[in-house]
Amino acid sequence: MNGVHAENLGARKAKATRWGTAFLVATAISVLFLVILVLSIVSQSFGYVLVISEVDTASLARNGVALESQEAPALIETLKEGLTRRHLATLEEAKPLESRNREELLSLVMMEIVQERPARTWTLVQSVFQRKAIFDFRDSDFPDGRLYFRSWLRASLLANPQSSSALDSGLRGAAIGSLATILLTLLIAFPLGVAAAIWLEEYAADNAVNRFIQLNIYNLSGVPSIIYGMLGLAVFVRYLEPLTSGVLFGAAEKGAASGRTILSASLTLALLVLPVIIINSQEALRAIPQSLRKAGLALGATKWQTIWHHVLPASADRILTGTVLAISRALGETAPLVVVGASTFLTIDPVSPFSRFTTLPIQIYQWTSRPQGEFKNLAAAAILVLLVLLLTLNATAIILRNRFSARRRTNT
Known part of the structure; x- marks a missing residue:
């Protein structure tokens, strides 16, 4: 019996070694291609x-x-x-x-x-x-x-507006459009996502209706982004055009009355990241032990007071980390913004939610599609700017997570 056991154990160890080696080889190849890609982008800049x-x-x-x-x-x-x-x-x-x-x-x-x-x-x-x-x-x-x-990666790249000349063209309008779109997306999606997660996790009963809602949230997180773009085009750009263009408030800008504005783009991206924020927030709330909730209720606190003062602070690091990663995804999206109507050539900076807009991914796409070689160099520099911005957002998520975790350990 011991001999059979030793033989099976040896076979399992050999199989584990083979799979471990395959994993290391695949990882090394992936890292190699990633390094080659980054170096080629830097070389073009x-x-x-x-x-x-x-x-x-x-x-x-x-x-x-x-x-x-x-x-x-x-x-x-x-x-x-x-x-x-x-x-x-x-x-x-x-x-x-x-x-x-x-x-x-x-x-x-x-x-x-x-x-x-x-x-x-x-x-x-x-x-x-x-x-x-x-x-x-x-x-x-x-x-x-x-x-x-x-x-090509210089201060004027961020300071100059878009131009037909590669020597003078810049990312100012695209950078402003990206930041405005992402900020408005965050203001819309974050409170709605966290509120929905609190209701589903803390208040909703375990019945068929709520299970159906939960299932669809998981399904929506895997829907291709271009589908959200088509939804945004139908609902926000066309059906809600008086609202998204600013006509309803008398704030419509010249050339933006069609509803293809920052507000339409932000609402579309908010729909895109909302399921991800809800799921991440639910997982964060689920990770908090039930003993914390029971202790708050035992001391006479209401359910909402327990959630607000104890559960949410204890899960804030995970909620913020998931939110920042979801926003990072939205920052790099191109397909839904193309469908919603982002401008590929825009020399005027957006000044309000009702302005026409372009974003960094759209700008990069426009430059790479031009036949002149110098615009490929500009696109490479813009990719580095977008890469730095994404890395900054991810680093922010890590810093926030560590800071909230350290604060929670100190309080306990």
């Missing part, structure tokens, strides 16, 4: 850029002062002399020239009059290992071109 111009900057000198050294008034005069009235009116509508700083005006001159455009871009790897070939290409094909090393 830096590198040499060859820029050519339609107008020589030397011809725009004023009183012996080179274009790059001119002050704001001189740059404004250059713009007024070089652009048509209609073009100037368009620029003034976006932002008056007199209210722009010198760097903004110089960027406008370079884009609108000098018309600098990238002739070719190289990745960081190519810039390091093919430097001589890059300079030879410039000397032979574009001897008048300006070749310089550029970091």
